[in-house]
Amino acid sequence: MPLLSRVADRTYWAARYVERAEDSARVLRAYGDVLADLPTSSVRWSPLVSISGSDVRLPAVSGSDETQVAQFLIADRDHPNSIVNAIERCRENLRTCREVLPREAWHTVNDLSIYVRGAAVTSVERRRRDRFLARVIDESRRLDGVLNSTMSRDEAFEMWRLGRYIERADMTTRVLGVRAATLLALPPGATDEFAEVQWMGVLRSLSALQMYQRATNGHIEGPSVVRFLLFDHRFPRSVAGCLAEMRTSILRLPAYSTVLGAVEAADRQLRRSRPAADDGVALDAAMDAVQLALARLNDVMHEHYVVH
């Protein structure tokens, strides 16, 4: 039986939201980690707000803005991309397509949502934060595990994958756009002392450190990190890797040529950013362009599968 358009749409968005929550958790976790190694005076948390895709400006605070930013990203009910809201939206979307998913998948999401609802507010505090973020990441991974091991490779499964990978690609471009661009754009020498630590942070926030080191024999250096995260399609969180996974899913869905075209367009846009890998300002702009191409891909899928 072909998949209902509305169900396709909700499955896709459920996947996007849970990936969004997982990715935010990764970024936030890695950031706290990196900052522990840096002199406290230079620590600002506000770049994380831009990574979350929000144009909200939090009111300036004196001293560390850590609590404020953590609250915003974890527990703020008015922030649509906060972890608590993203999990809630994932659940609301899945609740309306339970009939196409294995039961266990729904139980996992429901469980996670009960946990997040209860623990979000108290987990802003640094002492409890890491455990909370780890749980969000683990449960999100568990959900993929459940689907991978118990769900038929049907159209709903492919819609789920599409949601996961487009969101992940988007997040990788945001992390690179904001963090890497800031690092690369600094006058040479300005961050030397801590550059390596900061680049490690960028890699960690995408769970890429170890795989990067294996691929490059260990030396951590800006442009090579950027190239790894954009183009190494063997790495499943690289933008090229995400696009390759999306291509696989699209080929398993009916009448794919239009959607495939939009993936290729995003891929072309990605390749155009290659020269920007060692120039901060250019990279920021290039990432914006890739994000736009991903947004167009999202729209094309919506028109093709949902609206007709």
Place this chain on the structure above:
Amino acid sequence: MDELLEDDGSPRPIANELIELLHRIGLDDLRERQRVSDLDILTMGISFTVYSDGENIDRAWPFDIIPRLIDGGEWSVVERGLAQRLRALNHFIDDIYNDRRIIADDVFPADLLDESVNYRAECQGVHPKFGVWAHISGSDLVRAGDGQLYVLEDNLRVPSGVSYVLENRAVAKRAFPELFQRYRIRPVDAYTDELNRLLSSLAPDGRRDPCIAVLTPGIFNSAYFEHSFLAQRMGAELVEGQDLVVGDDDCVYMKTIQGLERVDVIYRRIDDLFLDPEAFRPDSMLGVPGLMRAWKAGNVGIANAPGAGVADDKVVYAWVPDMIRYYLGEDPLIPNVPTYRCMYEREREHVLANLGDLVLKPANESGGYGIVIGNRASADELEVAAESIRADPRNWVAQPILDLSTAPTLVEEGIEPRHLDLRPFILTGQHSYVTAGGLTRVALTKGSLVVNSSQGGGSKDTWIVDMSNHPSIHHAQTQSQTQTQMPSSTGGA
């Protein structure tokens, strides 16, 4: 009376093992098991929806861990009685929309129909398959002080609750594994399979491997959990009105990522009036324009058929025993609660003279709305009710105040008797099927008779227990279900 205990407080034979276990494990262990069950319900996402509840619109389903037991021998009679009742009701609906023999023969008054809010003129002359209109129904049963089970009302439109019967069982199995080993408890899981078979049989002729869709008003409906549950268990599509479209060929299609796909059977969980804005309420956003056209053309099966609610009316209810005798030539196996029909002067005068001893019910409200309980109402409330009865006698019936049975229930204070009712579900098509037990709803507040979950009621798992190794229990029927043949329609079908 109590379902599990004799008047002297000793367990009834059927409840021996259960009560013994409760004594053995003690209150603390029981509360711990209740806590685990509550947690199961929360993580399994078994919920019901309440409307004005700020943050969370779905709430955990309220479940009392102590089951309600019914003897298999008694239940076999109830099964046959319910199947009988639904066959008669379906004959009635088919007759009303076609030949109206029951009116011509002076068994049922013609003028009742003119004022029935659930009568649909659009359905005249339609012949659904097998002459069946109310395929899925839920009849509420209560046990009164005399120990007899009575039918309190029949729900023929979109009765809900069956999903909780199945989920309660799943939870109860985990709570009392040792009892499931000791007792022979009839399983309830077959329901969704039977429902699937019934729905498939409603597909237009010649449609092999029919596509079945459950039509829901959407996530804000209080029974959304159930709609989703049934679709999952049947492998059916769960659709909203916006997912469906009726083509120029008067067939129903659903919008999929591959384009339009034909739908053969719709299990609708939307009220008649919202089904099709072309035929009924033009402002309905929930329905599908043209659905009635498709149904009348025989291009789609709809369960329950539009118009089936005509027999779901507290006044029409009073005639069900007559219908059973008239259409089937049988005596009713389960009695009605005695009902005074205010449209008749003699019965009305009796009601008006005895307001304080009666329950007064408006004909077409559901969910307990508008009901006045004589001995709990103030003099002013009774006077208002009397005025309403005089002004619109057709719309009122009255029944004696029943002393509903109780069962031991775990509450704050410990284990205490609480009042309950029972809603079994009946499937009617070529054959009949009755759930083994049904949804037991329990009023958690001391002395209260209000069992609705939206008003603080709880639920219990219902065990139909076969006591074959028990010499004192007579058990003529041991089949797990009643299968009665549906005679060919007496209407013009």
